[in-house]
């Protein structure tokens with residue numbers, strides 16, 4: 419653990435692993451994962467990866483237009499063009515790393531539709547196991563690289579700087595040991611922020627650590643108000659809910675599933691001309707409205723008119739999960755509701771993934787490349803991980819390295835036990851209630867005050883544990899969401915102000 423490294427990558431999801439594989443082999447690369455490498459949002463991704471494989475300008479333009487439209491034209495156009503135009507090359511590179519995409523009966527790549535896409539351009543793996551398939555293949559590729567070390571159960575805590583030059587990070591392990599990792603370049607690939615909400619599809623690692631670390635280091639953070647709610651998380655009417663909800667992929671609606679309220683009314687056409695395939699922000703807000711009007715905590719996803727065998731083959735993971743919970747695709751109405759899903763905003767980056775701090779990069783869900791605008795188009799996020807991950811690697815590969823600065827090892831030895839469970843629970847419920855799909859100034863101000871109190875008491879009782887640093891990060895990230903939401907009195911995309 420003491421070896422000096424040229425490059426540190428914080429995060430072993432799709433963006434972290436893929437970026438590592440694209441960097442030149444002469445670099446000494448260390449990847450940190452907070453828990454096991456399989457714990458990530460990437461591993462949970464079902465539906466697929468949006469990629470226009472036909473490079474005719476008209477096809478590329480349609481994907482660009484769909485992305486801009488879903489993002490309410492708040493996107494950075496240059497970044498969207500990069501995303502779409504570099505998709506095909508990155509899919510080909512993923513295949514070289516042994517990622518197997520599903521094919522049709524004549525050996526062509528299979529594609530499907532999803533909300534907001536005007537053509538069928540979503541590639542998928544293992545039916546609905548796209549993320550798992552990718553992570554498995556990339557992990558195996560990383561394990562074969564002698565220049566890459568993957569350290570699991572080590573949490574990055576803060577970025578180290580001297581005279582405004584970054585030189586490494588400090589980190590803590592499960593035994594409360596602190597480490598310093600020196601690096602010329604640091605790549606944050608820490609994923610999303612779903613963990614600050616009581617109801618989310620995200621893996622519990624998603625506590626916004628990279629965003630909080632970058633913020634403390636002085637990097638520009640933007641668009642945090644735009645938290646995307648996935649319209650169709652499974653709502654188990656028989657059980658008390660865990661924090662993490664199981665996702666029912668949008669691709670099911672792409673294959674013909676219909677949303678109905680509890681009075682059996684198919685309601686989406688009332689809200690948008692594309693009906694069930696409207697962009698996510700529209701669908702989540704429509705479901706929220708229907709739940710309110712029918713005094714119910716959920717609506718139904720109806721697949722009863724679709725062929726069960728075909729659905730089983732296309733969605734094996736979802737089918738297995740629902741069967742365990744007493745529902746069958748193609749036979750039963752499935753209760754669903756919107757929950758927090760994706761962080762559109764994050765650490766500002768340029769089109770090469772570089773943040774406002776030189777040599778500090780951000781990629782994947784923790785980054786704000788500008789591609790999503792005010793609302794992400796379905797399946798564009800896996801694409802964002804690979805397109806911008808490769809750009810970061812290419813950018814570092816051609817750059818002359820700055821000399822590394824030697825600084826004494828930094829040990830933090832403090833210990834106070836404090837029950838973080840109740841703090842996290844309170845924070846998550848406040849975020850669900852006042853910073854969820856529908857927001858008001860009064861509600862946001864209430865959370866702001868509560869967060870300030872939490873911050874004060876956490877800082878008064880520091881503790882050298884992963885749980886402590888995560889909780890501090892959750893408070894910081896929640897504060898960033900609230901302050902951005904307060905600064906946006908207008909409703910747009912994922913951000914809906916009732917007042």
Ligand SMILES: Cc1cc2nc3c(=O)[nH]c(=O)nc-3n(C[C@H](O)[C@H](O)[C@H](O)COP(=O)(O)OP(=O)(O)OC[C@H]3O[C@@H](n4cnc5c(N)ncnc54)[C@H](O)[C@@H]3O)c2cc1C
Nearest residue numbers: 429430431433452459460463465466574609782783797800
């Ligand atoms: C249920 C679900 C389904 C989805 N389906 C799709 C889909 O079909 N298509 C699509 O395009 N997108 C989908 N998404 C979104 C997409 O999966 C994510 O946006 C994307 O995978 C994020 O990848 P990432 O590499 O940025 O982060 P993640 O894959 O979440 O990886 C984050 C990594 O960072 C590590 N980490 C975090 N903090 C620290 C720290 N302090 N120190 C050390 N390590 C740290 C974690 O351990 C983990 O290894 C889905 C998301 C979810 C939750």
